[in-house]
Amino acid sequence: MNFTPYLSFQGQAADAFTFYGKVFGGTPVLNRFSDIPAGGDMPPLPEEQRNWVMHAQLTLDDGAILMGADMPPQFGGQKQAGVSVAVWRADAEGAKALFEQLAEGGEVTMPFSETFFSKGFGMCRDRFGTAWMVSTGDPAVPQ
Known part of the structure; x- marks a missing residue:
């Protein structure tokens, strides 16, 4: 699924x-x-x-x-809220480049950097209001 x-x-x-x-x-x-x-x-x-x-x-x-x-809105539609789209790239450089593109004109909520669980991770909201979580590594393998 x-x-x-x-x-x-x-x-x-x-x-x-x-x-x-x-x-x-x-x-x-x-x-x-x-x-x-x-x-x-x-x-x-x-x-x-x-x-x-x-x-x-x-x-x-x-x-x-x-x-x-x-x-x-008259059909009950509303703007995005309460959800982030998670995206992975195999390498930290590729993930950082993706993060920077998504963050341009938007808002960085957590700068892209190395963490205890990933060689690179960052969160942003793009200029259209979509929240993104960009990470490096394999999403199927716990870091």
Whole structure:
């Protein structure tokens, strides 16, 4: 079984997934609310939300998947809170470079450095509000 993070945005999903595609090396697929055929059972959206992303998916060559969408508040959607996406890289240099890309324009909550459990670990919130935990090592092997 695999768990797939599904990130919530409020109008920034397209920009966020374009950024994640550049950071992680992939091309996101973006399906917008405006793509829904007329006459369906979708409640109407205000004009400013019609181009919001209904579903975004980034699939990497190694099989990793990241998903998300813009969540209209009138349907109970809300911004992300209370969750971090954990990402591992085999080497500390690669993990640090990834951390720095994700943190650019955002907020570093724990600077990337060596810890008792990893050769490199850091936490940040990117400019879109997604919380990240970047580590080096093998996630399947306790450090």
